[in-house]
Amino acid sequence: MNYLRDLWKKDFFVNVIIWSILIYLAIFFVNRYNLISKLINMFTLFIAGLVFLLIVVMCFSKLKLIDAYKVKSINIIDRLAGIGFFISLFSMVYTIVYEKEIYKFCLECILMGISLKILRDKESAFQNIILKRENECSNLIDLKDLYNNDISNSIINNEVKYLLIDENDVDYDFLHRDIIIEHIYNSILNTRANNSFVIGINGAWGSGKTTTVNIVKKKIKSNINDKELILSDFSPWIYDNPQNMMIGLLKSILVEANIASNPLEHEKIFKSLVNVIFKKVGFDNTFVNNFFYNFDTVEKIKNELNDFLEFNQKRVVLFIDNLERAEADNIIFLFKLIGQVFDLKRITYVIIYDEDRLKDVFSDKLKIDYHYIEKIIQQNISVPPIQQELLSNICRVCIERLLIFYGERNLEKYELIVNFIVSEVNDLRKLKRFLNTVVTEIFATQHYLSKYTLFALNTIKFFDGDMYYNIYQNKEYFITTDKLCDVSTKHMDIDKEDSKKAKELFDKLIKDKNKEYKDLLSDMFIAVQRYFSGKDIISNNYNDVDYDFIRINKCIYSGKYFDIYFSQNENRFLEINKEVNDFIKCINYIQDENLLCDFVRQKIIDINIKYENDEYLWIDKFFSYIKKNDCSNEFLIVKVLYKNILELSDDKNTFSRSSRNRVGDFIIIYLRNCTLEKFNQIVDLMKNDYKKLNIIYNIKCLISNVISYDGLKILDVNFKALIINNIFDNLCKTIIEKKINLYDDKYYSKNNVFILLNNVHDEMYLKEIVGHNTVYRLLKDLVIENVNNDKEYIYYIDEKLFKKYIVGEMEEKIEYYLKRNPPKTESEIVLINLYHKSRNLYYLSDNEDIPFDKSQIRRIIPIKFIV
Structure with a gap:
């Protein structure tokens, strides 16, 4: 039934029957005078058939009928099939009644069968699409549903991953405005003026004027059973010139108000009005037009319109919205029409507008005194601003609901951002745009940067684009760490003058912002924290900075990540972060030491080839994760790293120690803190490991470097240091006694020999090897x-x-x-x-x-x- 109903809406049956009749008459005429036989006699059957085939092929090619058949919506195929059905039906009736020729009847049955088959296939495809569409879950929800947590089960069950807030105007009261709604409702119903009456609904942009009026319209329709009262809408901003707007306004009064009159009468008024107002622009001043369209003054036209309304017993309420969006010339012309041309009996105009924006249009563009409007608007009803406490609550609840939908459970960490948003949102339209623009972009899409920082930064961009771009353009004052990684800051000298310049910039950008703004920026940038605490903003020494935290969270104030928070693309640092995260996911599932050893060894070889001098960045990120998280197989990882430590690069780099030294530090820290049982298992690997003599020496020297442990811990570490000292001494002694050549391939590693000589003082050993x-x-x-x-x-x-x-x-x-x-x-x-x-x-x-x-x-x- 949906298919037939859709065909009816598209005037399918009327058009198809008309074309069927015309084509059938043509066929009847051809058949009646035997034109096909005459054509065959003139060109032979072969040539006639060839011409017919060529015509069919050209039609299929030109009209792309095969492609049209594949399209599921109603198109030319449906119409051709319908025409074929009716033509075959008409022909069958004529054949049965008059000709009674079987071959013609058979051909007509075939045509009808093909037509019905095509229509049946199209109907089936159409119904399948309808069914699929009905089963689809929309990702567009209303703000009220989000606030009330009234989300469909399919969305809650994560069938929908991307949630958007519907920004269309609604017709329910979400802001507790019963009094103002009742006031507008009574004003409209109780208007009984002899001429037109103009009500102005005035409110700030985003204050909910349109929603309030929609509620009033819904209430009128549901409570008033008055066929004389007609509600109509008019949007002046869709018209590009005054002439079209005037015709549109008149149609809203006559056509959309369902006033029963001849369309020719409407056309007469339209053309006459254009002729009178625009001095014959587009008007044909012929005898016929003068005979039928004889309105030569505005008064005659108004009398005609008044007759239409009065004798048809209609009261029209015309709502005019989106006024500020219209062209400036159209706005003043509209007021002239309402005040002088369409000041008709039994009509009420409800003009919805923002007074401040309209004043700007009148003063800046039209150079007209705004008091002109006051002469036209007879009753002005102000829509008050949204109660701030109510708006704040709606804003906070909706943001939290949306964050929970996207899987965020720790809402407390977003408190500063939410506080900032609440302080900046001043209407529901802006809230909807924010939810769709910022929240959905950040949380519905996978990001490898910090979602918290992306959320905060894009929130600032949404509410204060100038601040956003100022931060980026002055990044040398916002980047605190890893300055050598950023092109703009790596050559920057650090001195008092830099701090002075930074303070001047922050005084200009931040000083006068509200508390929520300052709190958010301080949380994002160490430089802003230092600015508010009175410290030097730019410094060589940041003792309070947690570099592991920076690596794990990819902080925006690091030169490694600052740029990509704005560009949202990738660089080598982010690529390494992603690869480390993937690697960690894999090793968390490996409990077999041999398998883990092979896996880590291969990864070390891969990163050495892939990243070369940046290998240490990979290692840094890996250990930052291990330090932050309680890794279940950390013991195995330490063993595997020790076994493969010489596979890592020992090259120094600009930013830190070598990858090999970094791994050595990690092993030392683990040995200090692990149990004696695990300690013994690892140091057992050292007992005959001559190739790693320099690694064991570093462990021996650094393991007892204890600063802040308690007394028992110091004793434990000193005992461990004693064990490793004994192992190292035994290795050196064995090398000398057994004449083990540390320059052989089996034992060679850089610095092994001189570490040995510095501890055993055997000058002959070097000459011998x-x-x-x-x-x-x-x-x-x-x-x-x-x-x-x-x-x-x-x-x-x-x-x-x-x-x-x-x-x-x-x-x-x-x-x-x-x-x-x-x-x-x-x-x-x-x-x-x-x-x-x-x-x-x-x-x-x-x-x-x-x-x-x-x-x-x-x-x-x-x-x-x-x-």
Whole structure:
């Protein structure tokens, strides 16, 4: 039935029957005079058939009938099928009554069958779409439903993931305005003026004027059984010129008010009015027009309109809304029409407008005294502003309901943002726009940045775009940490002048803001906190900053993340965060040590290849997560990291220690705090691990570095340090006794040899293990690498090691081995150059004032010493 009802609404049957009759008459005429036979006799059957086929193909191609058949909505296929059905029906009746030819009857039955089949298929497809649409769950809900938590079960069951608030005007009282509604209702019903009466509904933008009027209209329709009273609406802002607007206004009075008159009479008034008002613009001044449309004055037209209304016993209430959106010239013209042309009997105009906006239009654009309106509006009813306490409650409840819908359970952390929103929202329309624009954008979409910060920042952007752009344009004063990661701040000098400039900026931007605004900005930016506490805003030292918190929460005041909070794209820091999160999800499910070891080892290799110098960022993020969360398999992770620590890069970088040192620090912290049982299991891995001698040495030196533990804890850590000391001493002793060559592939790791020599003082050991195959490893152990603030990599020979171990016979051995094994790679060439420079400077340093560290090499790209 839905399909037939939709066909009826589109005037399908009338049009199809008319076309069917016309086409049938054409077919009848062709058949009656046997035109097809004559055509065949002229061109032969083959040519006639070919022409007919060509016409059919062209029709299918030009009209795209095959594509139209696939479309589910009503279109040309439905009409053609309907025409085919009626033509076959008419033909069958004529054939049965008059011709009684079986072959024609069969052809007509086939045509009817095809037509019915097409209509049946279209009806079935149409009904399926209707059924599917009825089963679909709309994601558009009303603000009142959100406030009352009256959300459909399908939405609650998460069938809908994206919730929007309907911004259309409503017809219910959400703001407890019974008194003003009753006042407008009585004013409209009790108006019995001889001429027109104009009621003005005045209220601020977003105060709920339209909603209030809609409630009044609904109340009139439900309570008054008066067929004489006609409610009609008119929106002047949709018209582009006064002439069209005037015709639209007249149609709202005559046509939409259902006044029974001949359409020709309406047309007569329309054209006459245009002729009189616009001095014959678009009017044909012929004899016929003068005969039928003989209204040559406004008074004659008004009398005609009054007759229409009075003799048809109609009272019209015309609601005029969206007045401020209309063109300025249209606004003044509308008031002239209401006051002078359409001041008709039995009509009440209800003009809904914002007085302040209308005053601006009259004074700025029209240069007309606003008091002109007061002469036209006879009763002015003001819609009061929304009660602030009520609005605040609605705002707070709706935001919290929407956050809960999107899965946010800890609403307390958003309290500052909600307080700020409540202080800025002054009408329900703005609240709806905020919920659809900001809340939905942030919480209905997956973000890898902090949702709290995104929410706060986009809230500021919504309510104060200037503040938003000022923060971005002055980011050097809002970025507190990781300044070297941002192009705009990495070369910024830190001095008192910077703090002074920052204070001047904050005085201009923030000082006069309300408390909620200040609280929110202070929560987002450390610089603003320091501004309100009277500290230096820009500083080299932020002792109170939690860098792990910054890494985990991707704080906006970090140079790593500031830009992407505004652009909402990705950079290398965010990419690393996402990858670490995915990695953590995987390892949380792995409890088998061997499987975990293989998995972590492969990940270390992957990040070393993928991120190279940024590998430490990955490691930093990973440990920040472990520190924040109670990781169930932290013990296994520590074991696996120790086993694979040499796979990590030992290259220094501009921002922190190397990845290998960072992992070593994490292992040391764990060993300090873990139980003795787990401690023993990890240190058991060290007992014969000669390749990690330098790692074990660092653990030995740093594990007892206890500052704030209580007495018992200090004893526990000291005991653990003693165990590791014994393990390290035993390793050194075994290496010397068994002549283990730490430069062999099996045992080599940078600095192992000199750490051993500094602890056992065996000068012969170095001479015994160095050969032409391992001489470059010795040179590599002598090299120190640093990175300056300009990201230059500086390489030089360690002076103390050189003067202590590369003397006399050792020096001759090195020269001999280098001649036997000349350099083959770039890194070997660099090592030889550094060695020879340092060697020459060493001999000069006794007689000349030449610093030893002049023997350095600077590079923008780091050297990979593969030896």
